[in-house]
Amino acid sequence: MEYDALTGWDDVTTAEAYAAFTRAYPMYSASSRDLAARAALPRSRVVVDLCGGTGTTAEAILALAPADATVISLDSSAAMQRIGRHLLTDARLTWVNAPAEHLADHVPAHSVDAVVCNSAIWKTDVAAVVTAVRRILRPGGRFVFNIGGAFAGVAHPDSLVPPAGPSVTSLIQQIAARDYGITPPPPALPPKLPLPAITYLLADAGLAVTTAEVTGQRTTFAERAAWLSIPVFACPEGPLSYEQKMGILAETTAQARPDDVTVTSWLVIVAELPQAAL
Numbered sequence: 001m002e003y004d005a006l007t008g009w010d011d012v013t014t015a016e017a018y019a020a021f022t023r024a025y026p027m028y029s030a031s032s033r034d035l036a037a038r039a040a041l042p043r044s045r046v047v048v049d050l051c052g053g054t055g056t057t058a059e060a061i062l063a064l065a066p067a068d069a070t071v072i073s074l075d076s077s078a079a080m081q082r083i084g085r086h087l088l089t090d091a092r093l094t095w096v097n098a099p100a101e102h103l104a105d106h107v108p109a110h111s112v113d114a115v116v117c118n119s120a121i122w123k124t125d126v127a128a129v130v131t132a133v134r135r136i137l138r139p140g141g142r143f144v145f146n147i148g149g150a151f152a153g154v155a156h157p158d159s160l161v162p163p164a165g166p167s168v169t170s171l172i173q174q175i176a177a178r179d180y181g182i183t184p185p186p187p188a189l190p191p192k193l194p195l196p197a198i199t200y201l202l203a204d205a206g207l208a209v210t211t212a213e214v215t216g217q218r219t220t221f222a223e224r225a226a227w228l229s230i231p232v233f234a235c236p237e238g239p240l241s242y243e244q245k246m247g248i249l250a251e252t253t254a255q256a257r258p259d260d261v262t263v264t265s266w267l268v269i270v271a272e273l274p275q276a277a278l
Contacts, residue, residue: 008232009053016078017230019054019087025223028119031146031199031266035116038211038270039144041065044113048136050129050145051120052101055093057083061116062090062140064163072235074108090185101130112136117145122193127201134205137273143207147198149265153191156216158198167262168224169235171252176236179248185237195267202271211270222258225249 002187022028035057041047041064049058052073061071074096075081081095096106100117101124115133133143149155176182199209228235234245 009075009077010079011231012079014231015054015077015083018080019042019083019147021226021230022054022056025225025226027217027219027223028056029060032057032116032118033063034268035144035216036060036064036116038268039064039114039116041069041114041140044069046070046072046107046112048103048107048112050103050115050117050133051075051124052095053077053080053120057116057118058084058093059088062088062092065092067092070094072096074100074103074106076100088159101128101132103129104135107136107172107226109135110138111140112141114142114144119146119148121145122151126193126198127204130201130205130207132214134207134273135254137207138276139273139277141273143202143269143271143273145269146215147193147267147269149267151192151267152198153194154214154265154267154268156214156263156265158216158218159265163262163265164260165256168221168228168252168256172228172235172248172253175251176238176240180240180244182236182238183242193232195269198269199205202269203260205255206277207271207273210267210272211268214266215266215268216263217266218261219264220258221253221256221260221262224262225253225256225258 047061047065049061051059052075055073058071058073069092071093076099078097081097098106173184195212202209228234228249231242234242
């Protein structure tokens with residue numbers, strides 16, 4: 001089966017692998033806590049976890065939200081949400097199975113204090129999502145999200161320090177070229193969502209950026225390798241089966257030190273609907 005990192009999330013194998021990863025490694029829980037801390041949740045009554053998956057970000061939101069708050073986790077993957085419903089049973093949490101672009105069809109207008117979106121917005125029609133968020137936010141409400149460094153065209157200073165050894169990606173590319181004749185991908189395209197572009201989209205919808213910060217997340221080789229075992233992230237791209245990709249990953253892991261650390265860059269944005277918007 002071919003797994004796709006944009007559309008392949010509604011799959012039991014992927015959902016189970018993702019949920020196991022989030023329980024074993026801190027990548028998503030740490031970024032979720034960071035976003036939740038920026039969303040002014042202690043004074044929020046209604047919060048949306050956008051592209052919420054199995055509920056890792058919802059869990060971080062629930063830890064900070066008031067006891068009488070309502071938290072809505074919206075995601076297009078029923079497979080991911082089935083797992084999330086078993087993992088999180090907080091009575092404040094409601095699950096909505098729908099694409100991010102359809103958010104305003106499921107949440108009343110001007111009813112939400114904060115929308116939080118972790119590690120996903122670049123997989124959506126961003127303009128449509130921003131418009132939907134604008135429709136449901138109350139004046140003063142916040143939209144808090146992050147964009148991967150490659151998609152935003154940013155690099156945290158710590159990420160520029162040469163690693164102690166070869167990266168997971170470079171080792172995978174070497175083995176794929178040697179064993180399967182797969183050439184490395186061409187140089188990266190221009191970033192999909194640089195800050196000027198996302199600022200323009202937000203402003204066009206009536207939202208003002210209040211914070212834009214480049215952060216760095218430390219990731220061990222072992223964590224990166226485990227992330228690449230999730231079917232939608234398996235490398236290299238191309239005609240290889242998942243089993244072949246896992247064989248390459250196993251050889252890659254055998255050649256590296258699991259505790260070696262790399263730094264992943266993120267652009268973290270807080271946008272707000274002005275108090276006088278309505």
